[in-house]
Each structure stands twice: as structure tokens, then as C-alpha cells.
Amino acid sequence: MDLIVSYLNGVPAFLSYFGIGIGLTLLFCLVYVRLTPHAEFALIKENKPAAAIAFGGALIGFALPLHSAIAHAVSLADCVLWGVVALFVQLLAFFAVRALISDLPGRIARDERAAGIFAAAVSITVGLLNAASMSY
Incomplete structure (x- = not known):
């Protein structure tokens, strides 16, 4: 019985960190879709895989350092x-790719999967590098 009680004592912390994780992920999504010129x-509703792939990668790229932040937070x-910090780094990654690939938003909108x-x-x-760098 004591074991169960000790596990239940961790539920408030779990809910707090999980809630922060969900909230930051939603914030990332809102900021990301506002700053990228393509919708x-x-x-994705039009079944354009390039958009789903790019957005999915950005979401994973954000979640990786967020995982590290949650795991190491004091x-x-x-x-x-x-x-x-993870949010800003991921946004910088998008703008770096946009600088490297001409008309990136247009290419994604035209469903150019590459x-x-x-x-x-x-x-x-x-995201992986960002997560690894969060070793404090």
C-alpha cells in the first residue's frame, strides 16, 4: 500500500510538467504556423504530404529539446x-532552411516533397542538437 501512495505522490508533478509540455507544444504550433508564410x-487538409512532413519534422524537432527540458528541469x-529556448531555436531552424532553399514556402505549398x-x-x-545541449 505504501508503494501505491508513494507513486500517487508524484501525480501532481507529472500533471504539472505534462501540462506545461502540452501548453508549450500548442504555443509552438500557434507561433510556427503564424510565422511561416504557407498555411x-x-x-494538410488538402492532403499535401510535403506540408505534413515539414510541419511534423518541426514538431518533433521542438518536442526533442522539450523532452530534455522536462527531464532535466529543477x-x-x-x-x-x-x-x-527550444521554441526560438526551432523557429531559427525554419528561417535558416528558408534562406537555403529558395521559395521554400511555395515549394511546400506545391507539395514538393524533397x-x-x-x-x-x-x-x-x-532539435536533437538542442536537446543534447541542454545538459545542465
Whole structure:
């Protein structure tokens, strides 16, 4: 019985960090779709795989360092701070790819999968590096 009680004592912390994780992920999605010139959700509804691949990669690229922030956080505020850092780094990754690939938003909108795959690969790579760098 004591074992069950000790596990239940961790539920509030779990809910707090999980809630922060969901909230930061939603914030990332809202900011990302506002800053990218192509309409990700509309393109995904139109069954454009390039948009889903690029957005999915960005989402994974954000979730990787967010995972690290949650796993290593010393407080809820620390977790939020590093989650916001992850958000900005992932946005910078998009703008870097956009600078490298001419008309990236147009290519994604035209469902050019190579552009979507490359954008996703860069997002995930940056997310992995970002997560690994959060070793404090």
C-alpha cells in the first residue's frame, strides 16, 4: 500500500510538467504556423504530404529539446524557460532552411516533397542538437 501512495505522490508533478509540455507544444504550433508564410493546416487538409512532413519534422524537432527540458528541469519555471529556448531555436531552424532553399514556402505549398523532407530533417537535427545541449 505504501508503494501505491508513494507513486500517487508524484501525480501532481507529472500533471504539472505534462501540462506545461502540452501548453508549450500548442504555443509552438500557434507561433510556427503564424510565422511561416504557407498555411500548414490548410495544406494538410488538402492532403499535401510535403506540408505534413515539414510541419511534423518541426514538431518533433521542438518536442526533442522539450523532452530534455522536462527531464532535466529543477523547477517548473526552469522547464518553461528552456521550453521557450527550444521554441526560438526551432523557429531559427525554419528561417535558416528558408534562406537555403529558395521559395521554400511555395515549394511546400506545391507539395514538393524533397523540400518538405529536407526541412523536416533539418528541424529534427537541430532539435536533437538542442536537446543534447541542454545538459545542465
